[in-house]
Amino acid sequence: MIRQLIDRIQKTNAPVCVGLDPMLSYIPDHVTEKAFHELGETLEGAAEAIWQFNKEIVDHVYDLIPSVKPQIAMYEQFGIEGLKVYDRTVKYCQEKGLIVIGDAKRGDIGSTSAAYAMAHIGKVKVGSKILTAFHTDFLTVNPYLGTDGIAPFVDVCKEEDKGLFVLVKTSNPSSGEFQDRLIDGAPLYEHVAKKVVEWGADCMDGTYSNIGAVVGATYPEMSAVLRKLMPNTYFLVPGYGAQGGTAEDLKPCFNKDGLGAIVNSSRGIIAAYKQDAYKKFGPEHFGEASRQAVIDMVSDINRVL
Amino acid sequence: MIRQLIDRIQKTNAPVCVGLDPMLSYIPDHVTEKAFHELGETLEGAAEAIWQFNKEIVDHVYDLIPSVKPQIAMYEQFGIEGLKVYDRTVKYCQEKGLIVIGDAKRGDIGSTSAAYAMAHIGKVKVGSKILTAFHTDFLTVNPYLGTDGIAPFVDVCKEEDKGLFVLVKTSNPSSGEFQDRLIDGAPLYEHVAKKVVEWGADCMDGTYSNIGAVVGATYPEMSAVLRKLMPNTYFLVPGYGAQGGTAEDLKPCFNKDGLGAIVNSSRGIIAAYKQDAYKKFGPEHFGEASRQAVIDMVSDINRVL
Numbered sequence: 306m307i308r309q310l311i312d313r314i315q316k317t318n319a320p321v322c323v324g325l326d327p328m329l330s331y332i333p334d335h336v337t338e339k340a341f342h343e344l345g346e347t348l349e350g351a352a353e354a355i356w357q358f359n360k361e362i363v364d365h366v367y368d369l370i371p372s373v374k375p376q377i378a379m380y381e382q383f384g385i386e387g388l389k390v391y392d393r394t395v396k397y398c399q400e401k402g403l404i405v406i407g408d409a410k411r412g413d414i415g416s417t418s419a420a421y422a423m424a425h426i427g428k429v430k431v432g433s434k435i436l437t438a439f440h441t442d443f444l445t446v447n448p449y450l451g452t453d454g455i456a457p458f459v460d461v462c463k464e465e466d467k468g469l470f471v472l473v474k475t476s477n478p479s480s481g482e483f484q485d486r487l488i489d490g491a492p493l494y495e496h497v498a499k500k501v502v503e504w505g506a507d508c509m510d511g512t513y514s515n516i517g518a519v520v521g522a523t524y525p526e527m528s529a530v531l532r533k534l535m536p537n538t539y540f541l542v543p544g545y546g547a548q549g550g551t552a553e554d555l556k557p558c559f560n561k562d563g564l565g566a567i568v569n570s571s572r573g574i575i576a577a578y579k580q581d582a583y584k585k586f587g588p589e590h591f592g593e594a595s596r597q598a599v600i601d602m603v604s605d606i607n608r609v610l
Numbered sequence: 611m612i613r614q615l616i617d618r619i620q621k622t623n624a625p626v627c628v629g630l631d632p633m634l635s636y637i638p639d640h641v642t643e644k645a646f647h648e649l650g651e652t653l654e655g656a657a658e659a660i661w662q663f664n665k666e667i668v669d670h671v672y673d674l675i676p677s678v679k680p681q682i683a684m685y686e687q688f689g690i691e692g693l694k695v696y697d698r699t700v701k702y703c704q705e706k707g708l709i710v711i712g713d714a715k716r717g718d719i720g721s722t723s724a725a726y727a728m729a730h731i732g733k734v735k736v737g738s739k740i741l742t743a744f745h746t747d748f749l750t751v752n753p754y755l756g757t758d759g760i761a762p763f764v765d766v767c768k769e770e771d772k773g774l775f776v777l778v779k780t781s782n783p784s785s786g787e788f789q790d791r792l793i794d795g796a797p798l799y800e801h802v803a804k805k806v807v808e809w810g811a812d813c814m815d816g817t818y819s820n821i822g823a824v825v826g827a828t829y830p831e832m833s834a835v836l837r838k839l840m841p842n843t844y845f846l847v848p849g850y851g852a853q854g855g856t857a858e859d860l861k862p863c864f865n866k867d868g869l870g871a872i873v874n875s876s877r878g879i880i881a882a883y884k885q886d887a888y889k890k891f892g893p894e895h896f897g898e899a900s901r902q903a904v905i906d907m908v909s910d911i912n913r914v915l
Contacts, residue, residue, distance in 0.1 A: 326722070329736065337737070346737035378718060378725035382734050384743030385697065389690055412752065413683060413715055414782035414848075417631070420683035429687050431634065432642070432651030438689030447717065449754045450780050451787030475755050477719040482756030483801065486793040493788065493798070500787070543719075 306442055306468040307539055308511045310404050311564060313371030319603040320559075320610075322406060322541070323366055323595075324571025325359055325394060326376035331576040332358045333588035352386035355379075358591075359394045362575055363401060365592035366599045372404040372442075374541075374569050395441055406541065407441030410472060412454050418446075419457035426469075427461040443468040445519060445541070448497050452504070459504050459516060468515040468539075471501045473531060476521025476544030494527065498534045505538060513539050513565070520558060522550025522568065529557035532565065540566040546573030546602070552609045563610050574598045611747055611773040612844055613816045615709050616869060618676030624908040625864075625915075627711060627846070628671055628900075629876025630664055630699060631681035636881040637663045638893035657691035660684075663896075664699045667880055668706060670897035671904045677709035677747075679846075679874050700746055711846065712746030715777060717759050723751075724762035731774075732766040748773040750824060750846070753802050757809070764809050764821060773820040773844075776806045778836060781826025781849030799832065803839045810843060818844050818869070825863060827855025827873065834862035837870065845871040850907075851878030857910045868915050879903045 314320050329337065332354050340354035363373070375398075380391035395405050411421040423429045425444045428437050446458050448471050458469050474484055474494040484494045498518065505516030520531050522544035531540070540558045544550040545568050558566035577583045577598035578591040586594035619625050634642065637659050645659035668678070680703075685696035700710050716726040728734045730749045733742050751763050753776050763774050779789055779799040789799045803823065810821030819842055825833050827849035836845070845863045849855040850873050863871035882888045882903035883896040891899035 328721075328725075341737050346739040348734075348736065348741055348743065351734075351736040376718075376722055376725075378716070378722045378729065381729040382725040382743055383736075384729070385690060385694055387729075387743065388693060392690065410716075410718055410752075411683070413681075414780065414853075416633075417681055417683045420633075420681075420687045424683065424686040424689070424692075429653075429656075431653065431656045431688075432646050434651040436653055438653065438687055438692065447715075447752050447754055449752055449777060449788060450782055451784035451789070453782050453784040454780075472754060475719065475759075477755055477758050479756035479758040482805070483754060483798065484756070486798070486801065488791040488793055488798075493791070493793075496788065496791065548719075 306466050307513045307515050317371050319370050320567050321370055322372045322374045322567050322569045323370055323574045324374045324569045326379045326571040327355045327358050333591050348383045348386040351383045352390040356390045361592040362595045363398055365596040367401040367403055369599050373398050374406040374408050376408040392439055405441045406443040408445045410445050410447045412447035412450055415453040415457055418454050422458045422461040426467040427465055445470045447472050455504055462508055462515050470517040470519045470541040473497050473518040474520050474527050476523045476548050498531050502535050513537050517541055522554050525554040525557050532557055542566050542568045546570045552605045556609050570602055611771050612818045612820050622676050624675050625872050626675055627677045627679045627872050627874045628675055628879045629679045629874045631684045631876040632660045632663050638896050653688045653691040656688045657695040661695045666897040667900045670901040672706040672708055674904050678703050679711040679713050681713040697744055710746045711748040713750045715750050715752050717752035717755055720758040720762055723759050727763045727766040731772040732770055750775045752777050760809055767813055767820045775822040775824045775846040778802050778823040779825050779832050781828045781853050803836050807840050818842050822846055827859050830859040830862050837862055847871050847873045851875045857914045861914050875907055
């Protein structure tokens, strides 16, 4: 799976990923009004607004990028109706040739992680039938429970040629509270990084492993250390743009081959039309604003590579 | 919310929680066959089997216990259809007077945790309406991202009188891989415990805080330390029974007032009819087997308190 991702990154010359994390406040009024008019101010109405918003953005950017990362929480907040649109968005993006990273940060004890793995990247047996539930290409997972909480995901990656991004060093302000604490002289995130390398050693797909790591753009010195510790691990890098990470901050996430990282931007792309730089497009043309924001993001990143 | 839970624990004299974590392999053939006959070997058929299974168990145990803990992963693996049954199960249990602990172990950066909090214990604004998505009384959450990943959940607990159980020391075999590593002379789980106390200080609801902790039954020496570190924190204790924890192991999780912990059992209760001790009930009477297993669990635990 990581080979497919790299292939598309090289074809598009865009090591980026658009975070489809729609908040209702990002969606232009004409879209929500139409959805509410049809379905009321209901969970269904909200879900429909999100779907129309997502579709317009995907239609405007899919040819420029290798992948998208829908954040499942933004759909889960609208319950079943929201999750239907998550599923619909995943499938639509895959039809458009995009690699889909399900941002779910799941993780639990072994038997439960196995259920999550089936839910999101694997298959589930029902009687004599083998079915799929949600079905993304990659999934983000949380390592707090250790190896037996991650192993079931890794097993499914091997069987189904899927991939993971394990949280190592996250982009949020208080990520250091536990992740940076020193254990035998090295921060916790380095210990997690070593485990990620171990978990991924058996999942190589070309030069890189299908088991990747989440490494926030907001802590570039730490990214540099992690890049050395995990030479064959792909990094999913959140935190660029709206969260404060700059293109310069991203540099240490990449290897000398220009590969090794895929940078996510959510708000900066999907709510571009609200930014001064893209206001000229107007809310009616929010898809075009997102397209321009992707073009600008790609050139900003390629400038430093 | 914790006061309501304690109240029901005292009324039932049962500091226990039944884990509604249905795997298809736990469900008696006559239940799955009926569901597959009606709806096919489909996600819908699987979901229907789970619903019938859950309902029968809840109907047989609801008067004996204060609460249930559905593990959302077991529903998520059947996609939208599975999640509909999660929602239906939550609502049914609440109608039966049970407190519902959503075992979802969510956690992310602030804005995303806020969406998860709305999804599971809060409310979501859609236009001028305030709606609910999933709606449990407590939620389990993962602390790896630190304070800003937990704060949005805590805020919702304050607004809505809901509760959390934050993963501190989990029951699985490799939980020690990161959780037990020493930081300034104390294991990571103790540092997390201190933060849980901090997060919960502002959420007191009587003697205990609405912000609880997950502390596995399988490591009793560690439970004893955590009990002292977190005197006003309720523990949700997984790992009893099928995972290896005994009643004696549970003792250190409780305070001298006989309160402070609620012990979960999933497989041991819901698949009781498969155990030698309850085989006499037969698969047709699996609900009665579960009822007897609850009675036995309660007396086993009360014996050591």
